[in-house]
Amino acid sequence: MHIPDGFLDAKTAVASGGLAVAGIGIALHSVRRAAAARRVPLIGLAAAFVFAAQMLNFPVAGGTSGHLIGAILVAVLLGPSGAVLAMTAVLVVQCFMFADGGVTALGANIFNMAIVAPGVGYVIYAGVWRAVGDSLRSRLFATAFAAWCSTVVASILCAGQLAFSGTVAWQVAFPAMAGIHMVIALGEAVISTLVVAAVAKARPELLALSRETPARPRYTELTAYGLLVSLGLVVFVAPFASGWPDGLEKVAVMLGFEPKAAATPLLAAPLPNYTIPGFGSAIPSTIVAGGVGTLVAFVVAYVLARALTPRVDAANRRGPGGASSRA
């Protein structure tokens, strides 16, 4: 999802850069206001942690493997603003040290992956967790579902920015990006949840948002992120919403006439998942595909949460810090 240089035009780069700066501003403000000086080193080290954790391979199939993206994981562990700063640092280092993601696209990449992903993810996580109830199981369920949603939303924004720049048509960019990432997001959900479950087992007091930690965010903070994400969606995605009907058909036609393009692995995998046979018009099939994807994510999240929690929610009740040793 790292957009390289040359794929965004000036207006898109500037607009998403502005949104990114606003998001980082919110994060800086709320970290400073929380006066949690203790957390400053933790944010820097968490950024290094994301980087190191991204190097861990999770075998998928046929010798390929996936890895963690990490936005939702840090958001759950550090709270949204800490996660925004940590992910921003990760993207800046990736850009300047690994040439991973372009310099002119840095704003867009930061907005998608360091602000929208943890922001959306955290809002969903906190909402679901509260709605379902105060237990480790509901927390894991919320983590999995939030991880899936945040990854997909970030990829849709990425597609919007590419289309808004006039680089890749929305009719191509949207199904391709969203389709691939609906699958990738399942992996992200499973990995994030496994890690959160393991942290909860080892040191339950480390999970943010437990009542006594300072990471518990204020509603204004979450509202600010929500507004920012909505603004991004309005700018980059809304203009294309009207283009959906003929769009998908057009792709299908093009794929039909262009066997070469259809054979490229990037498109061959997601499209069959995405356009459901038997639906003539594209709008219902988009909605149905999105709905089915969400449902699958929901079920996966539920199964994961059930599988990873012991019958009696004992891990959550162990006294905080009891096991840690100090000399």
Added chain:
Amino acid sequence: MHNLLLNPYRHRASLIHRLPAPVKLLGATVCVLATVLLPRSAWPAHAGIGAGLLVVALLSSVPPWHLGRRLLLAEPFAVGIALLALLQDNGLQVFLAMLAKSTLCLFCIILLNSTTRFTDLLRVFRRLRVPALLVVTLALMHRYLFVLFEETGRLLRARRSRTFTTGRRHAWRLTATVAAQLFVRTSERAERVYAAMCARGWKP
């Protein structure tokens, strides 16, 4: 990836290496901006920028195989997105232009990265008045990347040496446990770093 981080060519003493970091950062930014803003059909200008970058690469005395390998490693992401552009009207032209632009920019950033230490870039960020909290985050991240890589390696080895089962499901749980352990250790280390910062008079 790890080897790339410990980029051995960052400490050479060529003409390019000795340029002040702000100059190099500015040069790279101008080069990237120019490449991005060029009209798609301006092929001679693209070629000109490419030739300029090649001259810089020669002057920097970084081995060409090193630059080439890094470029190849970074290229697939760009190609992946550029491929999407093929699926539209006059897609081939857009595809080629995107590929050329992104390759030039990648090359430029790889050159910057191979001749400039990240710590020097941090100093430039600080002088550019990037908010202190962000610079501290970046500096701490860069400092502890290596420490955490080594810690990850040790954790993985320790796990593997006591693991006698195979299977994908098992591998996922095991790797997730390593990641969780890594986070627990990272947060404990963050506490100690905080203490060390306070001990030397740090006030946020």
Added chain:
Amino acid sequence: MNALEVQHLSYRYPDHSEALRDVSLSVAEGERVGLIGPNGAGKSTLLLHLNGLLPEHPQGAPAVHVFGTPVVEPHLPAIRAQVGLLFQDPDDQLFCPTVWEDVAFGPQQLGMREPELSASIVRALGQVGLSRLEERMPHHLSRGEKRRVCLAGLLACQARLLALDEPTSDLDPRGRRELKALLGILPVTMVIATHDLELVVEICPRVIVLDQGTVVAQGPTVELLNNEALMLSHGLERPHLLRHRHPH
């Protein structure tokens, strides 16, 4: 005036485990004192108190005085400049991108500006014998070099009391020898918490034995460390160095 004065210091961690119980001791200016005892005796906790680093302070009169100043909130910045704390893991203490910046961190926080800043960094790096490493990244240093850079960071703040936590653990013999030589000549007061009893014999004329949070013995190093019964009952042993020097 004593460099360090601790009177009836008790401390419990937030999880209610008792770390220190009624500890009293004093260290004269210029003295080098070894702090020994088994793991979990409270050595590190005691050192953290010298710097006011533990979040909750006991109620009542301040138990720790450094150069006559009580270690309580309004004095903490001044205290922290005078007390240099060397942490167990040098990677925790070297948190800046380069050696130069790391040594500069303390003085900068104290408000020191150029040209004194550079002068004090150069002097501190010279004192620990690492003048040529200033532009290095901490990651590229050996463990012994990391320890010495940490020390330089403390010396650059003009620390008058060094509190060292396991300074020689995980050093190879050369690193250990160099560090020992350095500690032997630095003209500052030192409290050294360590398991390295040979280090104590060589550079600390006096030791304090801590066990289960209390001071169980203190006195001249050679005398105490030769007391086999005392050593064994507190998880320590008589160092070989002394066996050769004082055969019974």
